[in-house]
Amino acid sequence: MGTRASLLGPPQPPRVGSAPQGLWPAWVGWKAPLGCGPVQIHLQRGAQLPLRDALGGHGAPRQRGRHDILGCSQGEGSCAHDSRAMPWGWQPALGAAQSCPSLALAGPVPFTLSRSGASQLMSRRIYGPIWKSTFGHYENINIGSPVVLEQLLRQEGKYPMRSDMALWKEHRDTRHLPYGPFTEEGERWYRLRQVLNKRLLKPSEAVLYADAIGEVVSDLMVRLRDERSRSPSGVLVGDVANLLYRFALEGISYILFETRIGCLKQQVPAETQRFIDSINLMFKNSIFATVLPRWSRKVLPFWDRYLDSWDTIFAFGKTLIDRKMVELEGQVERGKEVSGYLSYLLASGRLSLDEVYGSVAELLLAGVDTTSNTLSWALYHLSRDLGIQETLYQELKAVVPANRFPGAEDIPKMPMLRAVIKETLRVYPVVPTNARVFYEKDIVIGDYLFPKNTLFVLAHYAMSHDETYFPEPERFLPQRWLRGHGSPHHPFSSIPFGYGVRACVGRRIAELEMHLALARIIQAFEVRPDPRGVEVTSVSRIVLVADKPINLEFIARPGAP
Numbered sequence: 001m002g003t004r005a006s007l008l009g010p011p012q013p014p015r016v017g018s019a020p021q022g023l024w025p026a027w028v029g030w031k032a033p034l035g036c037g038p039v040q041i042h043l044q045r046g047a048q049l050p051l052r053d054a055l056g057g058h059g060a061p062r063q064r065g066r067h068d069i070l071g072c073s074q075g076e077g078s079c080a081h082d083s084r085a086m087p088w089g090w091q092p093a094l095g096a097a098q099s100c101p102s103l104a105l106a107g108p109v110p111f112t113l114s115r116s117g118a119s120q121l122m123s124r125r126i127y128g129p130i131w132k133s134t135f136g137h138y139e140n141i142n143i144g145s146p147v148v149l150e151q152l153l154r155q156e157g158k159y160p161m162r163s164d165m166a167l168w169k170e171h172r173d174t175r176h177l178p179y180g181p182f183t184e185e186g187e188r189w190y191r192l193r194q195v196l197n198k199r200l201l202k203p204s205e206a207v208l209y210a211d212a213i214g215e216v217v218s219d220l221m222v223r224l225r226d227e228r229s230r231s232p233s234g235v236l237v238g239d240v241a242n243l244l245y246r247f248a249l250e251g252i253s254y255i256l257f258e259t260r261i262g263c264l265k266q267q268v269p270a271e272t273q274r275f276i277d278s279i280n281l282m283f284k285n286s287i288f289a290t291v292l293p294r295w296s297r298k299v300l301p302f303w304d305r306y307l308d309s310w311d312t313i314f315a316f317g318k319t320l321i322d323r324k325m326v327e328l329e330g331q332v333e334r335g336k337e338v339s340g341y342l343s344y345l346l347a348s349g350r351l352s353l354d355e356v357y358g359s360v361a362e363l364l365l366a367g368v369d370t371t372s373n374t375l376s377w378a379l380y381h382l383s384r385d386l387g388i389q390e391t392l393y394q395e396l397k398a399v400v401p402a403n404r405f406p407g408a409e410d411i412p413k414m415p416m417l418r419a420v421i422k423e424t425l426r427v428y429p430v431v432p433t434n435a436r437v438f439y440e441k442d443i444v445i446g447d448y449l450f451p452k453n454t455l456f457v458l459a460h461y462a463m464s465h466d467e468t469y470f471p472e473p474e475r476f477l478p479q480r481w482l483r484g485h486g487s488p489h490h491p492f493s494s495i496p497f498g499y500g501v502r503a504c505v506g507r508r509i510a511e512l513e514m515h516l517a518l519a520r521i522i523q524a525f526e527v528r529p530d531p532r533g534v535e536v537t538s539v540s541r542i543v544l545v546a547d548k549p550i551n552l553e554f555i556a557r558p559g560a561p
C-alpha cells in the first residue's frame with residue numbers, strides 16, 4: 001500500500017544533538033546541509049502525486065526557486081523555519097537584545113531564532129496549503145490553510161494530543177510528580193480537564209473572578225502611574241510588557257492560589273522573585289536540553305539547573321497550596337462555605353493533592369506570557385492609531401459612567417473592546433504555531449492518508465495573515481471583527497486559543513483579564529507612542545513577543561476616575 005510521493009518542503013537540516021520530540025523538538029535556525037533535496041514522505045492513496053496537487057492543483061515542486069527564496073543554497077545560508085513543533089508548537093527565539101519579560105532575567109542566550117511568522121508565511125506562499133519540513137529525524141506536516149486545518153481538526157478523537165512534551169515529562173518522572181494538563185495524555189488527561197474546566201472555562205463561571213481581577217488591575221494602575229511619574233517626561237513608561245508580565249502573574253496567581261504574591265509591589269518579595277527567576281531559568285535551560293546531546297547532561301550544568309528550576313516552581317506552588325489547605329480546614333471546621341478556584345480543586349475530591357500541585361504549576365506557566373504579550377501589542381497598536389483608540393474611548397464613555405471603573409458586566413456592551421483583542425490575537429497570535437499528533441488513527445486529508453503518529457504543525461501565523469480571509473493582513477483593523485463590517489473569514493483562519501476539547505483552558509480568564517485591564521487603561525489615559533519613534537516587530541520566542549521594549553506615553557485624561 002505505502003508508496004512514496006514528493007511533498008514540497010524545506011531541505012533536511014543537520015542533526016543537532018538528540019532533540020527530543022516534545023517540549024521543543026525542533027527549533028534552532030539551522031544551516032542547510034550539502035545536498036538539499038525534495039523531502040520524501042510515505043503517502044497512501046493518490047500515490048506519486050505531490051500532495052499540494054491533490055489539495056490545490058498547484059504545479060510541480062519548484063525546487064531550485066525554493067532554495068533560492070529560502071536562502072538555503074547548498075552548504076550555506078540558513079533556513080529559520082517556524083514550522084517545527086514546540087511545547088504547543090511554540091518556538092523560542094532567544095538572543096536578541098531585548099527579551100520576553102519572562103526570559104529577561106535569564107540574560108541573553110546564544111541562539112538567534114526565527115523572526116516572527118515571516119518564514120511561516122514564506123513557506124506557505126512557496127509550498128501551498130500543506131508542506132513538509134524535517135528536523136533531525138523528525139518529520140512535520142505543516143498546515144497553512146484554514147480549509148485543510150478544519151478537515152484535520154474535525155477528525156480529532158476524544159483525547160487529542162499536541163506533542164509529547166517529553167522534556168517536561170522527564171522532570172515529572174524524575175521527581176515522581178504527576179502530570180498537569182499540558183503533559184498528561186489520553187483518558188487521564190480527559191479526566192483532569194473535566195475537573196479543571198469547571199470554574200474556568202464557562203463565561204458565566206469565569207466572571208466570578210472579575211472582582212479579584214479588578215483588584216489586581218487597580219494595583220496595575222498604581223504601578224503604571226508610579227513608573228510614569230518617575231520618567232523624565234512624567235508620562236513615559238518603558239518596557240510595558242515587563243509591567244504587564246507582573247500584572248498577569250499576579251492575576252493568575254490570585255485566581256489560582258487565592259493569595260496575593262506581591263508582583264506589583266515596588267519591591268517584589270524575595271520568594272516571588274525566586275519563583276519568577278526559576279521560570280526564566282527553566283525555559284532557558286530547556287533550550288540547552290533540547291539541542292545538546294543527552295550525554296552532555298552529565299558533564300554540563302544545564303540539566304541539573306533545568307530540574308532545579310522546575311523544583312523551585314513546584315515548591316512555590318506547593319507552599320501556597322499547603323497554606324490554603326490549612327486555611328480551608330479551619331473554614332470547613334467552622335462550617336464556612338469555601339469558594340475560589342484552588343478551594344474548588346481541593347474540595348472537589350476528584351484530584352489527589354499531588355495532581356493539584358501538578359496542574360496548578362502548569363496553569364500558572366501558561367497564563368502569564370500569553371496575556372501580557374497580547375496586552376502589550378494591543379496598547380502598541382492603539383498608540384499608533386489614535387483614531388481607533390478614540391473610537392474605543394468613546395465606546396467606553398458611552399457604556400461606563402465617569403464615576404466608576406469598567407466591570408465584567410460592561411464587556412458585552414463593548415464590541416470595539418473585544419474587537420481590539422481579537423485583532424491583536426490575529427496579527428500577533430501569541431502561540432504562532434501549534435501541533436497535533438493523531439496517535440489513535442490514520443488521518444485522511446483530501447486524497448491522502450497520513451499514518452497515525454504523523455506530527456501535524458499548525459501554522460496559525462500564516463493562516464491569520466492570509467489575505468484571502470483578511471484583506472490587508474498586516475494592518476491592525478479591529479473593525480473587521482465588528483458586525484456588519486469587514487469581509488467574512490473562515491472560522492479556522494484565526495483560532496488563537498486553539499480548537500476543540502484540548503483548546504486553552506484559560507481562555508475566559510485571559511479574556512476577562514485583558515478586557516478589564518485594557519478598558520481601565522484607556523479610561524484613564526490616552527496612550528501615545530514612544531516619541532523616539534521606535535518601530536517594534538514580533539519575534540517567536542516560545543510565544544510571539546516584541547523584538548525590543550515597547551515604551552509608551554500615558555497622557556492622563558481629564559476627569560478620569
Ligand code: HEM
Nearest residue numbers: 181366367370371431496497498499502503504505506510
Ligand atoms: C492571550 C491569552 C492566551 C492564549 C492566546 C492562549 C492560547 C492557548 C493555545 C493556542 C493553547 C493550545 C490549544 C490547542 O492545542 O488547541 C493553549 C493551551 C492551554 N492554555 Fe492557554 N492561552 C492563553 C492564556 C491562558 C491562561 C490565562 C491560562 C491559565 C489559566 C492558560 C492555560 C492553558 C493550558 C493549561 C493549556 C493546555 C490545555 C490542554 O492541553 O489541555 N492559557 N492556550
